[in-house]
Amino acid sequence: MPELPEVETVKRSLERLITGSAITDVNVLFPKVVKSHTPGDFKASLAGCKIKSLARRGKYLLVHLSGDKTLVIHLRMTGRLVYLEEKDDLPRYAHVIFYLEGGKRLVFADMRKFGHINLIPTAQLKNMPELKKLGPEPLGKEFTVQYLQQELRKRRTKIKALLLDQTFVAGLGNIYADEALHLAKIHPERTAQGLTGSEAAGLHHAIIKVLEQGIKNRGTSFSDYVDGEGNIGTNQYQLKAYQREGEPCSNCGTIIERKKVAGRSSFFCPQCQSSKR
DNA sequence: CGATTCCCCTGATAGC
DNA sequence: TGCTATCAGGGGAATC
Incomplete structure (x- = not known):
């Protein structure tokens, strides 16, 4: 699933390919995807617009266009x-096609x-x-210990639920939340309030570390994720907890467990990530 | 405030 | 072989 590192990789991979190109036409095959406009209005609003730059906020990809539209x-x-x-x-399940010059x-x-x-x-x-509701960028300077x-x-609330809350910090999803908790050796069901100061500092470091590693590896491709050129990432080979149920923990060899926490599958090492302090 | 459930949607998987 | 029921999951909304 595209989380911060995946969206960032899509952004970077598309940047050099489409920046400066004009949109000549648009075809909306599945209208529900476009929330703000009817297919006709969407097409009319976009025709002739030039792609100025790309940006990312949390898991949102922003495409800035000429005419002050995004x-x-x-x-x-x-x-x-x-x-x-x-x-x-055309790939399967194509819903919107933006035709560019050339x-x-x-x-x-x-x-x-x-x-x-x-x-x-x-x-x-x-x-x-x-966008307004989003918490700080975890790789930005606002996200401090x-x-x-x-x-x-x-x-x-439980720490896992908080990590998934985009108003708390923007960009973590199930994969990187589990990875950060494993790296920080914190059980997903610990309460946020119950964490010590040093655990919080460790978690802060872990969040940044797993996201940076995810970007470096061009994202985690489990089921569907590919970058802007259709290439898969390699971070799935580096995961320590997520989707590793039944496998030995890389730290201690204990079998990784899976449990539903905050409505989501959570993978953790019951030894390293003790539920007790 | 927090926890839970439903919803959107469809491929994968299990059970029969 | 082929059908059907169930599940996964980001995030918003509704409910308790």
Whole structure:
């Protein structure tokens, strides 16, 4: 599933391919994907716009266009945004096709149809509810040990639930939340308030570490994720907990367990990540 | 405030 | 072989 490292990789891979290109036409094959416009209005609003730059906020990919408009794209679980050469076939589950100059295309495809696209005036980005609610970027300077400690103290919820809460910190999903907790040796069901100061500091470090490693490995490709050129990442080979139920922990050899926490499958080492302090 | 459940959607998997 | 029931999961909404 595309989380921060995957969206960042999509962004980086597309950047050099589509920046500067003009959108010549748009074809919306599955209208529900575009939340902000009808297919006709979407096409009319985009025709002639030039792709100025790409950005990312949490798990959102932002495509800044000429005319002070921005495409806000969320891939959710199985969404893909891929660049196609003229000769390339359309991928399965293609829902929106952006035709670019020179016969190139940018395609939004999504098997599960959970992903979505909004086109909004760039000036209104900061007022957009979905973006406005997001917590700090975990790789940004706002996400400090102090911020983490102070937020943990406020919350009675389980730490796993908090890591998945995008208003707390933006960009972690099930994979990197489990990896960060494993690296920090914290059980997913520990309460946020119950963590010690040094555990919070360790978790802060772990979150940054697993995300940076994910980006370095160009994302985790488990089921559907590929970058903007359709290439899979390699971070799935580096995971220590996620999807490793029944396998020995890389630290201590204890068998990794799986349990539903905060409504999501959680993978953890019952030895390293003790539920007690 | 926090916990839980439903919903969206469809491929994979298990059970018959 | 082929059908059907169940599950996974990001995130928002509704409910308790």
